[in-house]
Structure formats: C-alpha cells, structure tokens
Amino acid sequence: QASQEELKAAYRRLCMLYHPDKHRDPELKTQAERLFNLVHQAYEVLSDPQTRAIYDIYGRRGLEMEGWEVVERKRTAAEIREEFERLQREREERRLQQRTNPKGTISVGIDATDLFDRYDEEYEDVPGSSFPQIEINKMHISQSIEAPLTATDTAILSGNLSTQNGNGGGSINLALRRVTSAKGWGELEFGAGDLHGPLFGLKIFRNLTPRCFITTNCALQFSSRGVRPGLTTVLARNLDKNTMGYLQWRWGIQSAMNTSIVRDTKTSHFTVALQLGIPHSFMMVSYQHKFQDEDQTRVKGSLKAGFFGTIVEYGAERKISRHSVLGATVSVGVPQGVSLKIKLNRASQTYFFPVHLTDQLLPSAVFYATVGPLVVYFAMHRLVIKPYLRAQKERELEKQRESTASDILQKKQEAEAAVRLMQESVRRIIEAEEARMGLIIVNAWYGKFVNDNSRKNEKVKVIDVTVPLQCLVKDSKLILTEASKAGLPGFYDPCVGEEKSLKVLYQFRGVLHQVMSADNEALRIPKQSHRIDADG
Secondary structure: OHHHHHHHHHHHHHHHHHHHHOOHHHHHHHHHHHHHHHHHHHHHHHHHHHHHHHHHHHHHHOOOOOOHHHHOOOOHHHHHHHHHHHHHHHHHHHHHHHOOEEEEEEEEEOOHHHHOOOHHHOOOOOOOOOOOOOOEEEEEEEEEEEOOOOOOOOEEEEEEEEEEOOOOEEEEEEEEEEEEEOEEEEEEEEEEOOOOOOOOEEEEEEEEEEEEEEEEEEEEEEEEEEEEEEEEEEEEEEEEOEEEEEEHHHHEEEHEEEEEEEEEEEOOEEEEEEEEOOOEEEEEEEEEEEOOOOOOOOEEEEEEOOOOOEEEEEEEEEOOOEEEEEEEEEEEEEEOOEEEEEEEEOOOOEEEEEEEEOOOOOOHHHHHHHHHHHHHHHHHHHHHHHHHHHHHHHHHHHHHHHHHHHHHHHHHHHHHHHHHHHHHHHHHHHHHHHHHOEEEEEEEEEEEEOOOOHOOOOOOOEEOOOHHHHOOOEOEEEOOOOOOOHHOOOOOOOOOHHHHHHHHEEOOEEEEEEEEOOOOOOOEEOOHHHHHOOOO
16 A cells, blocks of 8 residues: 555665665675665566556566566556456466366265164064164265366266165266356256156346346156156345345245245354245244354254154354364254264265164253264364374475475575664664654564463574664654565564564663564554553
8 A cells, every 4th residue: 555655765765775885895785785686676566557556466476477468558457457367267268178176975874773762672582682783774975077168158967876775776967057147147957867767957047136136947857757847946135244035936846935034144144944835834943153263163053843843953063174174963853853963074075974863852862962972073183183183284384394495595594684784774773763762672573482381392483573673663663564574674484384473572762662463463663552561
C-alpha cells in the first residue's frame, strides 16, 4: 500500500546507507555495492506500475512468468491479473490430458452382534462357540476419475462393486459434462450393470440469480420390468451469508418432497430437514461444533425421527495428519439397534467401516461403542500418530533446510554485511534519539523462542537484530507491517520452516519497555502497554 513518495523516501534512505562511495574499507565497499544493486533492482520493479502490480499480486514468480513481453504497457492491475490468469490457463491446457481427479470409497460392513446378543442355546455344542463370531457381511467399492477433454468439456468415468451376504453386483457409468456459460453446465450420463439395465440420464445446473440456483436430474432406467423414469429437482437459495435453504422434489422410485435449511459458520454447522414421501417420511435435526484448533476437531450430534423409527447419532472427527481425517459416530435407534461407524478420509479416498453391535438397545453396547474408540484413539495418538508426525515434520524441515541452505547462507551474508554497513547510521540515530529522550532499541532478537516447559528440549534459534531495528527508527517511532520480518534489511531466517517471533527490549523517555511479536504480525512502538512495571 506504499505510495510512490514513500517508496522514493525508502529508496533514498537505503541508497544513502549502502552507497559504495560512503565506505572506504575495500571489503565493506564490495558488500555495499552488492546490496546497493539489490535495492536498485527492487526499486525498478516497485516504481513501475505494471511490474509492481504483477509483483504485488503474484510475487517473484509472476515476474518470471513466460509471456509478459507481449503484455501492453500502461495496463491496470485488474487487466494484468486477467493477463496472468490467461497465461496460466494456457500452461494448464498443455497439461490437460495428463490430469485426473480420482475419488474413491471403500465400505466394509461388520456384523459384531455376537459380542452383545448371542444365541448361546443354539451353539453350545459347536466347537469354538465360546468365542464371539465377528463377520464381514457386506462390502462396497466405488471409484471415479475425471478426464478434461477441453477447457469446457470433461469426461467422468465411475464404477462400483457391492456384495452383501454372498450376493453382489456392479455397474459402470460414463458422464460427459460441458460448461455452457459462467451460469451453468449440463451433463449426459450413460450406465450399465448386472443388477439393473442400461441407464440414460441428463443433469442440468443453472444459476438463476447471484443468490439462487436450480439443479434438475432426469433419468431412464431400463430393466426386465420395463422403463422406469425418474426426476429430481433441487432449488437452493442463499438466505444470508452463512445460511442456505433447499427445496427438493423427487418423482419416480421412492417419490418424496424435502425441504432443509443449512447454516454453516466458522464455528458451527446446523441442519434441519423435513421429508414427506413414500415409503419414508422423517424430520431430522443435526448440529456440529468446529473447534478452532490445529487438528480441526469437530463434535456432532443428530436426531432423526420418522415412519422407520427414531435414530440418535453422536460422534467426533479430527485431523490426524496433513491429508487424513479420522471420525467415529455412534448410532442408537429403534428398531435399528446400536452401531459404530468409523470413517477415514485420506485425500480424495474415503474408507468407511460400519460396525453393527446389537439389534436391541443395550446400555453395555452404547457404553463400549462410546468409550472404546476414545481409548483406542488416544492410545494410538500418543504411541503411534504423534511420534510419526513429529518424525515426519523433522524430515520435512531437514529437507527444506537442505534445499534452502545455499539461499539462507547468502541471505545471512547479506544481512551481516548490511549490519556492518549500518553501524555509522545507527550511531547517529542513537545520538539523535538520546538527545530527545526518544526510542532506543536496547536489545532485539528474532527467531524461535522456547517458553513452554513441554518443549524445553527444543533448541532456541535466534539472531541479534538490535542494529537493524534501530536503523529503522524514524522520529522516535518504529513501524513494521504484516509481513515476515526475515525480509527486513539486516534480517535473515535462522530457523527455516519453524515458527518465529521478534522480541524487543527498548527504552522510551528513559523507561524500559518490552514486547514480543509474531513473525507476520504488524508492530508499532512505542506503546504504553509495552511498559515494564517498575515493581516487577
């Protein structure tokens, strides 16, 4: 957001600081020439409206993007953004045929009713009947891939296999989707399987207004009983920033009308739905709370009641690695009984394990379904997941350090050279600030601080940045913007890939102050809140 006048003032100040003619020592003169050239290159980029817009939006990689030589001069930032995105699209289209978006689901149904509801009288004479029998009674596997044909056309191939109690089948589907405009798209679907005959379908999506859209899906299912048509229409509207309302009408097999309201915020997700249909009508309310922690923990509960009975579900899910989310849900219903559902999402793959515990409402089944997963999770998290993630993070940090070692070494040398070149300017700034009882940086450190006792074995990695910070003081003020402080003159990154902070001990009007600021946090000093209590 800096103005051209502010850029010019900063450029002049750094030129005076790093100008080679101001340094007689041959070594300092060489270092000053290198830093002076870097400042000049930066000013050339930022003083030109076109290159500045490119750099502000896309950084250094934007300046290195192929094709900028054909961009006309005197374009606005919005026009430059459009041109950059066009060049990116051209690069993406060259790799279009190599791209897919695989998605898959594997579901394994487990019958564990023998644990809680055994027929002892029928098997008392059978060898091995003293042990509960746990069986896999159903499985389902589905997979889909997308193949972009052009910028607007996509082919989607999907298939599934299912088996239950020894009987099974499968199907395969091919869909062709075309984006007709910015407001909508259409999709043709063809399918076949051994349980059902050929399927022909048409799906249309359309934005009616900026806050309202409609989806229509019609299908013809051919079978030995004849042709069975089906039609599903969904009308949705944004009720407010976080709330959506849906109306659904389904005609054909299991005709129904459904209305629902979904409210999704940063900390919660709430749904209420009502369905009237054949054979099932029901009402459902669900709530999910999102904790704002690094593991993205969520707890949820729902109540569903209808002609089929009543079901209460509660559970939780948590991120266990960068690409994996583990969840467990307990389902208690009449007449469904008690079930435990375990789900693992790994990137675009989903693994689902529904475990049916009992057909009756047994308190013991509810207790073990609730406590069992918690005990297993915390044991696994402490003994397996946490050590694995810690080791993985260390490997990634080590790899990152190795890949950036030469760049960091160069930045360190530049920072050390800048500090040496700042000494004379800093001496004059301190003399001026002392004369007016202004801002004196007593000590300043930048890097990784360890204050938590649980991390006392970790190594502190900080550098002294007292001189660079004092050099930035102007008129008894120091202002740092919301950006990594590793890019400031005289700074470098002492701990690549780790959290960093800036700790400053300064004197203002003869009184000591102290503050600690996060790496990307803006900082303005002096402040009354930084003052150190004399009694402390």
